[in-house]
Amino acid sequence: MFSSTGLVEGQLFPAYRSFEPIVTDAVGVTRVDIAVDGIPASSPDRPSCRMGTSAATAGRVACRVLTWDLPDDSDMVIRLTAWDAAGNHTTAVTTVHVDRVRPVAAVSPAAGTAMTSRDLRITLNGVSPDVVRTTMLEGYPGKVLSTRTGAPWAFDWKATGDVAAPVFELTDRAGNVTYLDSRYIVDDDAPVIERIDGDLGNRNLERGGGWVGGSATLTATVDDKSGVARSEWRVNGVLTSTEPVFAWNAKAVPAATAKVELRVWDRTGHTAARSFVVNIDKSGPKVTVYPAERALIRGKTFVTSIKASDPHGVVLTSLQGPQNQINPAVKVTLNAGKDGSRKLVWIAADGYYNYTTVTRTVIVDNTAPSVAYKKAPKNKAKLTKKTTLTATAADRNGVARVQLLVNGKVVATDTKAGYSFTLNPKKYGKKFTVQLRAYDKAGNVKVSAKRTYRR
The missing domain is CATH 2.60.40.10 (Immunoglobulins)
Known part of the structure; x- marks a missing residue:
């Protein structure tokens, strides 16, 4: 039978409490069950009772109850049931009152305050009205420095750099405990x-x-x-x-x-x-970009490249334009696109991420020049002496040269407008062909129609 439940009827019960009921049986108690408000123990977080297993605890029962999930300021019925080896059982019931709210307070000076060594008066403000004891500890866990059992909640502390900041233990009338760390910093030294x-x-x-x-x-x-x-x-x-x-x-x-x-x-x-x-590197890398400014581009694709150097190293070279999507590179092949100008933008960065940006405009030219006879004997004419032939040629990006071809072979070249050639029929056979061939500055070529002459 139960001599005591370890509790007193109507007592205040905190957020967590352990207690020891006293129960005896002639055969011997084998277990004690606990139920709170009719709900039996079902998990480690719920109420539980354990029988002592060592020589020192044999015959003793330890019970615990957590009230964190129960309504505050309400009655709670604790039912204990003891069982003996024969299966007999006895029950004891105690009604307690839940007071599970932990006490609160604030330290002044505020928690975390930094200070030099001094004699400091610490005051606890906003202390919960049901607090019955406050203890100042030297750190946590630490030795007790001072205890107060009522207002004013004021403490004197000798602040030095070699002691732990005080921690205050607040206990209310139900036994709930709060630890309030002042986190004070005592600093007597320069940074x-x-x-x-x-x-x-x-x-x-x-x-x-x-x-x-x-x-x-x-x-x-x-x-x-x-x-x-x-x-x-x-x-x-x-x-x-x-x-x-x-x-x-x-x-x-x-x-x-x-x-x-x-x-x-x-x-x-x-x-x-x-x-x-400190030394300051404000300059980006030295760079050389190919092609040169306003270079003429011929073909479906062309190559652009960059060479960069810097005393602190080059960490990045990248073609930003025309597509703004080229990964770090030093050489890129691009589609030429239609005739006209295209802008290329290269960047290079040194080890301190100073940037050099180089913009190049290139001219895409895949259009052949025009070329024609300006002054020349008519087709199938008979030539008996040296004859002067002149040509006209044009291109929007410039003509590089015009050539005179006899029987398909180059016999003369002129690079100046007004292109003029001397044809000596005696150097060739009784019958020969003549053509004009023009190259523009991009390398495009155009050949005129053939003319046949007799000697």
Whole structure:
């Protein structure tokens, strides 16, 4: 039979509580079942009772109940049923009142406040009215520093850098407990600027002599207990940024070097500074692009290429136009398209992502020039002496040369407008053919009709 359920009728029951009922039986108790408001234990999160299994706990029963999912400020019926080895059982019922809301409070100074060493008065504000005890601990878990059982909830703490920040244990009348961590930071030391790194792998700029690009990002590694509250970046003595990470438009610096200074303040007012000189690479790679500006292109396709060099290496070359979809490359074959101008845009970037952009306009020309006899004997004429022939030729991109062909072989070439040739019939047979052939500057060719002459 039950001597005690381990509970008192009507007592306040917190969010979690364990208790030990006292039950005896001549044969021996084998198990104790528990039900809350008629609901039996069914999972690890539900009420449960366990029999002691060791020599020290033999004959003892440990029960636990969690009320997190039950209505607050309501009655709860706990029913215990004990069973012996013969299958006999006995039941005991206790009604308790649920008070599962944990107490609350706020520390003043506010949690997380940074300070120097001092004697500090800490006050708990907004303390739940049912709190019956508050204990100040040295950290968690830590030794008890002080205890209060009623208002005013004020504590004196000697703040030094070698002790843990106080944690307050609030206990209400039902036994609910809240741990309130002040997270105070005691900082008596100045910050230490350990290193300053640039982007793209440029580390330890604080040593001086390092390099940055025209657009640089500087990041400082600062060791400080309370943390950096304020930063100032100066370039050649001029305040340029107050951000922790310095996004620097170094191209705006006229010279090839600059003096950079970083000054930081921590949350307790301590300060530190570091200055250094950096070299600035503001120039993109040197590039050579093929074809040349306004080069004439003949054929269905053509090749464009780029050669780039830079003291800090070339990390990217890419054809951006005409299609804006060429992956990084140094040589690309493009469709020529219809006659007319086409714009090519190449870019190259160095190790600091300084860019060089080169625009080229090429002229696609797949149209042959025109060529005709201007002054020449008529077809099938008889020639008895040297004769002068002249030709006309035209092309919108220019004529490169006009040739005189006799029996299909080149016998003369003229590159100047007014194209003139001397034909000596004695050099050829009794009968021979004559043609004019014109080349434009793109390499397109046109041949005139044949004329046959006799000697």
